[in-house]
Amino acid sequence: MQSWAAAAVPLVAGSADAEPLRLHDSASDALVEVRPDSSTARLYVCGITPYDATHLGHAATYLAFDTLVRVWRDRGHQVDYVQNVTDIDDPLLERAVRDGEDWTAVAERETALFREDMAALRVLPPTSFVGAVEAMQEIAQFVERLVSAGAAYRLPTPDGSGEDVYLSVEAAPHFGQVAHLGLDEMLVLSAERGGDPDRPGKKHPLDALLWLSARAGEPSWPSAFGPGRPGWHVECAAIAVRRLGAAFDVQGGGSDLLFPHHEMSAAHAEVATGDWPFAKAYVHAGMVGLDGEKMSKSRGNLVFVSRLRSAGVHPGALRLALLGEHYRADREWTDAALELGRRRLEAWREACSRERGPSGPDLLAGLRRALAEDLDTPSALRLVDAWCSAEGDDVHAPAAVRDAVDALLGVLLD
Ligand code: 5CA
Numbered sequence: 577m578q579s580w581a582a583a584a585v586p587l588v589a590g591s592a593d594a595e596p597l598r599l600h601d602s603a604s605d606a607l608v609e610v611r612p613d614s615s616t617a618r619l620y621v622c623g624i625t626p627y628d629a630t631h632l633g634h635a636a637t638y639l640a641f642d643t644l645v646r647v648w649r650d651r652g653h654q655v656d657y658v659q660n661v662t663d664i665d666d667p668l669l670e671r672a673v674r675d676g677e678d679w680t681a682v683a684e685r686e687t688a689l690f691r692e693d694m695a696a697l698r699v700l701p702p703t704s705f706v707g708a709v710e711a712m713q714e715i716a717q718f719v720e721r722l723v724s725a726g727a728a729y730r731l732p733t734p735d736g737s738g739e740d741v742y743l744s745v746e747a748a749p750h751f752g753q754v755a756h757l758g759l760d761e762m763l764v765l766s767a768e769r770g771g772d773p774d775r776p777g778k779k780h781p782l783d784a785l786l787w788l789s790a791r792a793g794e795p796s797w798p799s800a801f802g803p804g805r806p807g808w809h810v811e812c813a814a815i816a817v818r819r820l821g822a823a824f825d826v827q828g829g830g831s832d833l834l835f836p837h838h839e840m841s842a843a844h845a846e847v848a849t850g851d852w853p854f855a856k857a858y859v860h861a862g863m864v865g866l867d868g869e870k871m872s873k874s875r876g877n878l879v880f881v882s883r884l885r886s887a888g889v890h891p892g893a894l895r896l897a898l899l900g901e902h903y904r905a906d907r908e909w910t911d912a913a914l915e916l917g918r919r920r921l922e923a924w925r926e927a928c929s930r931e932r933g934p935s936g937p938d939l940l941a942g943l944r945r946a947l948a949e950d951l952d953t954p955s956a957l958r959l960v961d962a963w964c965s966a967e968g969d970d971v972h973a974p975a976a977v978r979d980a981v982d983a984l985l986g987v988l989l990d
């Protein structure tokens with residue numbers, strides 16, 4: 577589907593790859609060096625389920641990966657960036673029924689709002705922005721591959737009208753190697769996050785739904801197993817494998833996706849392709865909460881990007897508010913964070929409108945060093961603060977810093 581317009585990214589002078597880029601990989605629970613095999617870096621980030629507007633948790637996650645894209649670009653890489661849109665799934669259908677709306681209208685409206693929010697925040701668009709519905713045929717074919725591999729089985733639907741298809745997780749040799757959880761923990765998380773460990777007849781409680789046979793009153797698409805729609809994990813596995821191939825550089829999303837979603841997507845891909853790893857690093861952003869709870873559509877404790885925008889909050893201030901804490905940190909959204917973002921934007925603008933300042937190359941080297949170490953934006957922001965509050969006689973620095981802040985942090989100091 578159509579993504580959104582890309583903000584221009586200025587080229588920043590100087591060598592960008594003095595230090596290796598290291599990111600926290602959830603599968604090894606360590607900082608790992610991320611070094612794309614070629615000039616193109618390959619990134620998959622799990623996209624929205626468009627049944628409600630973009631909240632600050634989503635924004636924080638997409639800003640984290642936008643920082644990665646900007647760091648890669650600064651290092652001279654092109655980025656093959658794939659992001660899906662789960663534009664058919666239970667929560668979307670439930671919301672449409674609740675509001676008496678057509679599910680496609682809900683998905684289209686919320687996806688359009690997401691594009692606007694991302695463009696306003698100057699998040700660089702993915703190179704492939706792929707809806708599950710438009711990828712339906714390839715997802716159904718991917719399920720066929722899993723069936724042909726002998727890794728799937730059918731289970732009659734509760735009313736006996738059809739058969740659903742499940743993946744045997746035991747067919748994936750490395751199942752469990754992404755999240756490293758014990759069985760009990762996996763069972764709890766699976767039940768909480770869209771799985772059905774208690775469904776009678778399953779061979780293993782964690783086996784993942786591949787194809788849900790058509791239910792009365794719900795949309796369905798044709799497949800070799802009859803009309804129906806795909807499970808959630810197979811959507812991302814199919815979309816990623818086809819566009820990025822095996823062992824792509826980074827699989828990303830919020831930490832709520834580590835299990836089951838990323839564990840399962842990797843298992844699906846391994847069974848379909850025989851390749852491992854699915855991704856060389858699994859990178860997870862922390863959860864943004866409000867009043868002590870994770871911000872989530874199902875909890876309803878949301879602060880929407882679009883509401884803040886229409887209340888006149890400058891997107892640059894919002895960006896700085898969210899980048900002011902490390903992407904991996906679980907955190908609370910507070911007015912104080914937004915206020916700090918506002919003050920920073922103002923101080924940075926003022927400093928960049930001066931005729932001279934402290935050394936531009938020194939600041940740039942510091943920014944690159946901070947971001948190379950697991951995208952340490954809080955340190956990067958403090959370096960810019962320090963530059964702004966010091967004096968110096970580098971007449972090229974204000975323009976160079978403006979460009980660096982634009983290119984690496986996505987904030988326009990106009
Ligand atoms: N469509 C699936 C992924 S394939 C999905 O999780 N959609 S979502 O709309 O629920 O979330 C979109 C992205 O935002 C995911 O990467 C998710 O991990 C992240 N996310 C959701 N809630 C939060 C939150 N409170 N804080 C940070 N990130 C969040």
Ligand code: ZN
Nearest residue numbers: 622623812837
């Ligand atoms: Zn996903």
